[in-house]
Amino acid sequence: MPPALLSPGYFTAPVDQIDPVIAQAIAREKTRTRDVIELIASENILSRAVRDVQGSILTNKTVEGYPGKRYHAGAVNVDVVESAAIERACQLFGCRFANVQSHSGSQANHAVLHAVAEPGETILSMNLNAGGHLSHGASANFSSKWFNIVSYGVRAEDGLIDYDEVIALARKHKPKLVIAGGSAYPRALDFAAFRRAADAGGARLLVDMAHFAGLVAGGAHESPFPHADIVTTTTYKSLRGPRGAIILWNDEALRKRINNAVFPGLQGTPSLQIVAAKAVALGEALRPEFARYAQAVLSNARTLASCLRQHGFDLVGGGTDTPLMLVDLRAKGLTGAPAAQSLERAGIIANMNPIPSDTVDLKVMSGLRFGVSGATTRGLDGAHFDRIGALIAEVLEGLRQHPDDNRDVEDRVRAAVREIVAPFPTYG
Ligand SMILES: *Cc1c(COP(=O)(O)O)cnc(C)c1O
Numbered sequence: 001m002p003p004a005l006l007s008p009g010y011f012t013a014p015v016d017q018i019d020p021v022i023a024q025a026i027a028r029e030k031t032r033t034r035d036v037i038e039l040i041a042s043e044n045i046l047s048r049a050v051r052d053v054q055g056s057i058l059t060n061k062t063v064e065g066y067p068g069k070r071y072h073a074g075a076v077n078v079d080v081v082e083s084a085a086i087e088r089a090c091q092l093f094g095c096r097f098a099n100v101q102s103h104s105g106s107q108a109n110h111a112v113l114h115a116v117a118e119p120g121e122t123i124l125s126m127n128l129n130a131g132g133h134l135s136h137g138a139s140a141n142f143s144s145k146w147f148n149i150v151s152y153g154v155r156a157e158d159g160l161i162d163y164d165e166v167i168a169l170a171r172k173h174k175p176k177l178v179i180a181g182g183s184a185y186p187r188a189l190d191f192a193a194f195r196r197a198a199d200a201g202g203a204r205l206l207v208d209m210a211h212f213a214g215l216v217a218g219g220a221h222e223s224p225f226p227h228a229d230i231v232t233t234t235t236y237k238s239l240r241g242p243r244g245a246i247i248l249w250n251d252e253a254l255r256k257r258i259n260n261a262v263f264p265g266l267q268g269t270p271s272l273q274i275v276a277a278k279a280v281a282l283g284e285a286l287r288p289e290f291a292r293y294a295q296a297v298l299s300n301a302r303t304l305a306s307c308l309r310q311h312g313f314d315l316v317g318g319g320t321d322t323p324l325m326l327v328d329l330r331a332k333g334l335t336g337a338p339a340a341q342s343l344e345r346a347g348i349i350a351n352m353n354p355i356p357s358d359t360v361d362l363k364v365m366s367g368l369r370f371g372v373s374g375a376t377t378r379g380l381d382g383a384h385f386d387r388i389g390a391l392i393a394e395v396l397e398g399l400r401q402h403p404d405d406n407r408d409v410e411d412r413v414r415a416a417v418r419e420i421v422a423p424f425p426t427y428g
Contacts (some may be wrong), residue, residue, distance in 0.1 A: 031283070034425070035418055036381070037388060039350040041211060041324040041371025042183075044240045045378055045426055047284060050277045054242055058273040066259060072357035085279035089246050092217050092286055095225055097255055099247040100278050101262050101270035105210050106135035106160045108262075109179075110143065110246035112230055114205050115254065115261035116268040117176040119146045124162075124170055124203065125149040125179035130356045131316075131326070132182040133208060150175060150391065154185070154356045158325075159316040161185070163193035170201030180228075181208035184353050184369055186305075187281035188321035204229040210245075212322040214238025214373065217285045218294020221321065230254065238297060238323045240290075241281025242274045296325050300372040303382045307389025313396075316355055324371040328355045330401055336365035340401045343368075346410040347417035348392060379424040392414055 009017060016023035038045075058078060064071040067079040067086075082100060089098035102108035117123060123143070124131030130153035137149030150173045152166045170178055178201065180194040191207065197203035207224035213233035217220035224231045224263045231248040247258055263270070284290060288379035298321070305315055305325045316326040329339060336352025343350055353369035362368045370392075372385065380388070391413045398409030 006131075007250045016154075018390065019288070019317045023250060030427075036347045037416070037417055037421060038378075039094060039348060039349075039370040039372065039388075041369050041373070041375045042237050043371070044237060045374050046240060046242070046277075046281070047428065048361065050281050050284070052240060052272050053277040053280050056273050056276065058276050058331040059271075060257075062269045063272065064269055076397060078089060078275075078300075078320050079427060081279055082270075083274045084239075085246075085275050085282060086288060087323065088117050088279060088282035089248060089251065091233065093248050095248045096250045096252075097248070097258075099259055099262050100275055101267060102232075102247060102297045103267065103271060103274075104243065105133075105208070105232065105245040105265055106141075108232040108234075108247050109133070109135040109206075109208060111247060111258065111261040112206050112232060113143060113147060113177065114265050114318050115149060115257040116206075116230075122148045122150055122173050122175040122196070123174040123179065124166070124201070127153045129354060130359065131184035132179075132184070133210070136179045136208070142182065148269070150408050153315075155166045156357065157316065158318065159356055160187060161189070162307065165196070166194065167197040167200050169195040170203060174201045177205045177206055178203045179206045179208060180224075181206075182324050183211065184324070185317070186206045186315070186320040186325045187317040188222065188323055189224075190230060193381050195227040198229075200279055205261065206230045206232065208232045208239040209236040209323055211237050211371070214240060214285070214290075215294045215298055215322065218291040218297075219402055220291075220294040220298045225250065230258070235278050235281060238294070239281065239285060240373070240377065241285075241295075242277035244271070277303050296381070297373055297376045300376050300380065300385045301325060302371060303385040304372060305391050308388050308392065311389065311393035313393070323373045324369060326353060326355060327370070329368060329396075330355075330366050332396060334396060334400060335360055336367055337363065338403070339368055339396055339399060343392065343395050344405050344408060345407075346391070346413035348388070348395065348413070378421070378426060382421070384420055387420065 063075045065105040085100040086098045125136035131213045137143045180199045205228050207228040212221050234241050235247045258340050293418045301320045305320045314328040340352045352365045353366040353367040354365045358366050
């Protein structure tokens, strides 16, 4: 017999029999996430169905193009999948067109830039320092190298967008595109004011609703339509789907331009198992439970925000209308990196974040960002978030008093955290 081409169990053995290094890391990740409160704003906990579909045999199929117009044969079943994802996205967000192939939020935004502007043309977007996103024209991102980026920030006094400034900048610079939305802006955006800005400059308006898309889907946040020409969102944050993004719009004149910008403009084959998982997640978001989930996310975010304020923390923008909030640590004499590390040792997982016009080193930063989408999926409610706010305050107060060794407080809080999450198992 010639030597085998495939290792034993190639088609049948689970990963723990094939690759102990990776299997063990996954097992440890299960334990880690079981015992902590996850407050990373971009994370969520997916349903079993959405997870399963990502490991389905659709991962083996490749196609190029769109349903009904593929370059590869054998696309009959994946056409059903992608068509369902498109239809559900349009139904959920009340628009006519959707592209569901972008591998990430950044790529979806790049596709929109590619669709509506030529290299060298002007884009008006929120500064990264003020809470914008890398893909909106940050200096390290390709978007700033290809386009002329003009940016707006937030007011120093209250951390809010100055819409008169946005409108004046649009009038002055005549951008091709105005971008609304960011990664660390906690308050509701005034979509009508952004529309006025776009109109003042003769621009199209893109709303990137990555963080609050789940709230829009569940009716807990105003929809960017009809004000926006184009809406992008990641699917994995409050929308609770797989890694990736979708692009939504209404104008027939943009249909070819956006679809061509995604493929063949920026991507080749889509990840069909991910497109399928997007379809399942969008189907879940159309159910009445999801509207209740969205309300709970907003209410939990507001509870945590007001609890932190009661404990004397400054919140950028004064609070939140979204799943996330941004704490300015300067008044407490703390910085982001050690605060996030101490919280992690106490079982509370969050990320350091710059605050608007941060002057502290980017490796340290002056802020902490908290989001409640994942912990709300896990089952935590307002009473829990009141308690969590108090525990965060306890850790940070301990750190202020004992910057070099906060172990006593961390150990005490870690035990309290375990007690809070123990009644809320996830996948079993
Ligand atoms: C998270 C996020 C993205 C995208 O991210 P990827 O990491 O590329 O998926 C884009 N825009 C905003 C506003 C975001 O918050």
